Amino acid sequence: MKLHRFILKINLEQPSALVVDPEILGQWRNVLRFKVGDRITLCDGQGREAIATFESLNKDGAKLGLDRPIQIDREPSREIILYCAILKRENFEMVA
Template sequence: MKVHRFLVDAALLKIGSQEVHDPDILHQWKDVLRLEEGDDVVLFDGKGNEARATISSTQRGFVVVEVAAVESAARSGRDVVLYAALLKRENAELVLQKATEIGVTRIVPLITARTVKLGFKMDRAQKIVREAAEQCGRADVPVVDEPMRFAGALAGAQGHQAFLHTSGASLPLRKLEAVDGLWVGPEGGWTDEEAAAARSAGCDLASLGPLTLRAETAAIVAAYLAVHS
């Protein structure tokens, strides 16, 4: 039987009896999953710690669980920041979900010269990455920043940056080592001025090959290569 995972307040990750009061979690347990006394769950705090727990009693307004052990979960892959231009809603949400599953540690939505969709709902973004972390089994949840303008994000970037671009001067992304930040443009691509600014800031221009990929596809494929290469 599958053991379901839930993001909870770090205060609940203590050995012994703990009361879960979060209404969203209680709804999932009682009304959606129909969990009962004796069922096991995994609780994690979004910062790399998790605990195996057993539901011991269901009360009005809360559920009591018995936490047997708490441990730090090992991370897989490198810590990578994904700088991704804002996309149309369904595509942006796909990038948030898959970047979380892949293991990206921070996601910075970008406003670029060719960004078309400017709307961004932080509460929706947080819900997507939280649920993706619960589903995929990671014990941490990526940080999602408020949208930043390209120039400001570039000025604050640290470490080795890979800037996806179709220029003939671009190197295959898989050949770049120890990438700390990954930059993916909007549906219409980067402007020449943005590419020049990235080069001036010390970014390596990188490519995923000769084919033209959709922005969301490029973000997902490149994120995997950067995190797990």
């Protein structure tokens, strides 16, 4: 099963977390249809992530149990350079 990854401003050091953002809750409940017991990956935007398990999920909030966070280095080992093909003048502004 695929673990969905979400980047939230959350303290991953705590054993549990409460999420009350209505946009995130709507996506979890109505789009992805998560249920109690489902697992996701939470990232804090600082290079750390933890596996989270839904302990409760309703329209008011979601309570998540967090595993121990780990430091992840996802930067590529190689430098990548992207080049743009030659476009007509009016289309080139769409790229920039």
